[in-house]
Amino acid sequence: MFDRDLWREIFQSINMNRTRSLLSGFTVAFAILLFAILFGVANGLQNTFAEAFVDDASNSIFIRAGRTTKASNGLQAGRRIQFKNKDYDYIKEEFGDKVQYITSRLYRNVNASFRNEKNSYTVRACHPDHQYLENTKVTYGRFLNQSDMENKTKVVVIGRLVEEDLFIKTTPVGKYINLSGIQYKVVGVFEDDGGDNEERLIYMPLTTAQQVYGNNDYVDQINLTYNPNLKFDQALDFSNLITEKLKDRFSVASSDQRAIRVRNLANEAQAINQMTTGLGIIILVIGFGTLIAGVVGISNIMIFIVKERTKEIGIRKALGASPKSIVSIILIESILITLIAGFVGLFIGMGVVELAGPSLEKYFIKDAGVSTSTIIGATFTLIVAGGIAGYLPAKKASRIKPIVALRDD
């Protein structure tokens, strides 16, 4: 197979019929081109979906409170539900080891200043567990800890963009920042893949915020992640159970959709997983469909070539060519045309995706591209495809009887 003379023979044959080889390769090139573009776009879509989730752990459950829409237990509709620390404790105790991490959240808008720099930000007060719920990456210093909670210390962890805005010439850790008139010590800086808004936040211990902003034990929101060992159905059951128990606890009608809102990311993750899988299958089907069309095209042309070269093959056989050598000439020629055409298509496709990529971002297609593993897979597929395309013609060629081929017409 790696005999130089065999390659010489094959290149001579391809060269002899350049147009024919070019045309037969065209379908395959086009098939792969289409495949590469579709694949790149699908990758981009997948990236967009994936990015929507990097912010939060995918086993997250968010619990929010609102106003009741229905009267229940003698209480009027329109009543406002307010979570408190004891609700956080209730969930933590009631559901035990089904809960992995849990945090409360309290939001306040503040005007922050450091030396001459000023800006307004949102403070998100929380428990130390929050770090794991939000995939927060601490770049300098530390995150909030249990001792901050117990001592209600006036410390904050600031986002990367807050640091960029306010701490222009110095590092923030250890400095004091003024938030609406009160000084807090910066103990850490964090990054978050969730986007700019996430990186403009300031984290503060929940207990500190409750004391400073109203001196109560109110909580805006409770977030938790469930035990990752729970299966999808169990996770859904779990969030339904939370909803039920909380509605019961706040005397909310079980059909009330607004008062207690529980959002389970598993639900959405599942839907999107199914969608991207479906999309992948569709693209594979389209890609393979076009590839098969290409293979049939090459096979057809190879059969024609064999017919055209019948006499030559007869001469070769009369001179002592073994059937194997005839088969390898046709087969390798077919594989070579398929492979070259395929790579041309692949690289044009990758080029198109690369060029069009940036302008596709507004259509929710991010980082569209074709990976190395795809290229390796495509190469393998092309060799197999070329082999399939060449098999029938090669078989036909090896069956040519020299006596028939040499008969003078």
Add this chain to the structure above:
Amino acid sequence: MLKINKLHKSYPIGDSSLHVLKGIDLSVESGEMVAIMGSSGSGKSTLLNIIGMLDEADEGEYVLDNVPIKNLTEKKAAIYRNKFLGFIFQSFNLINYKNALDNVALPLYYQGLKRKERIEKGLFHLEKVGLRDWADHLPNELSGGQKQRVAIARALAANPKLLLADEPTGALDTKTSHEIMEFIQSLNDEGKTILMVTHEEDIANMCKRIVRLKDGVIMEDTFVEQVRASQYV
């Protein structure tokens, strides 16, 4: 050298079959130059094809150089053809996209020789037929006589035991025919065994033995006084 015993061959034509060879006995010794003659349909080409292992007999024995030729696989037939036989065709059958040298070297390629050796031997045989200067030319740049000489060089390249020629002068004018025959005679003088199918009396008379076929049987098998082609050239 070559021994054929009670050879039969028929071809199916529709529902019936055409009995082409009806029991041929023929024996050729080393160094002979035999012409097989007969009108068209007499079976002379079929006989040559069977001797050339391009076709297989239905019945009978065929022994070439003490090797019985029977039930050959394609692979084995290819090896035997390459080792024992050199073919010269009426229509030359050169490969039109290969130059003269590559055409001559092709049997050597199938023998598995290295490229350098093939070029060396190919040039040697081209030299022998007087076309060394034409080595780089494609067949369509050569005249009919030159093409046939390239074909002869190709047939000789693998150093076969037996040269088979099917109407080698059929596509050539008289003068060129005589030149080719002169060359074939010189090969025979060097000791090559040659078997040739022809329907031209004067060409047949340039061989040493004439076998006449009619309706699938040998009518006549005579040794003749060889007419030298050189006197016409």
